[in-house]
Amino acid sequence: MKLAGACVIITGGSQGIGLATARAFGRAGARVALAARGAEQLEAAAKSIRERVAECPQVLALPCDVADGEAVRRAFEEVLRAMGRMDVLVNNAGVSLYGEAEATPVDAVRKVMEVNYFGAVNCIAAVLPVMRKQGSGVIVNVASVAALHGVPFLAAYGATKAALVSYSQSLRAELHGSGIDLATVYPGYTETELFSKEEVYGAVHRPAGPYDSPETVAEAIVEAVRRRRTEVVLSRDGRRLALARRLAPWLVEVAMVRLAKALRDGQR
Secondary structure, three states: OOOOOOEEEEEOOOOHHHHHHHHHHHHOOOEEEEEEOOHHHHHHHHHHHHHHOOOOOOEEEEEOOOOOHHHHHHHHHHHHHHHOOOOEEEEOOOOOEEEOHHHOOHHHHHHHHHHHHHHHHHHHHHHHHHHHHHOOEEEEEEOOHHHOOOOOOOHHHHHHHHHHHHHHHHHHHHOOOOOEEEEEEEOOOEOOOHHHHOEEEOOEOOOOOOOEOHHHHHHHHHHHHHOOOOEEEOOHHHHHHHHHHHHOHHHHHHHHHHHHHHHEOOOO
8 A cells, every 4th residue: 555645644643552553654755633632741852853754744632531432533634634545544543441341340451442333433433434435445443462372361351352353354355345454463561651550450460571661562463454454463462372371271271270360369
């Protein structure tokens, strides 16, 4: 896909993977529209692209909560007015939640689902009519390695991403022949600000790392769009998990039990 001059909408675009992805598309000559909740941080992100990415011809900042369908509709209408089309949507906005499933309040699980899953669905609903009219477009749904198989203490987060994966698979088949492609990207642990804001339930801790950089994930997203790829699993551990699930699912179960023990702070 030719990216120069294309309109790329990126949710969660004010930091982390979203901002790195906006910069990567900008360096390829694309026009970028960043959507995120925090207006001040969002404008700072847009300004940084304008000042540091000379190849990017246009940057638009859209304060928007993706969990609010009406707010998404209004924001995306602004993109259409400013840029005239919608070529790529990167559904990256997300919130994290970490901890023991039985210690996690149901309302907290619902909150994560509203952003990570329904937020993506809201954005897809806003771009599809435009892409169908154009006869072209690419939707990128940023999932997680935790959607390949349930990971200890990521039950709620992984469930939101697994729901997004299933939705993506169904929608991809329905869009066949429309000129609209759909890619699902599965990052592993990535060094972003997401973890500093997450809620944690129970006496558990995250693996020590090393984690991938946001730039690594961003480049994979851009390449997925360029090459019209359907699924991209990132990180060495992610690819190992995908392979083990196919060849030795029992081994995955054993590994997850061991991981749960290693990440729990003290035994029950």
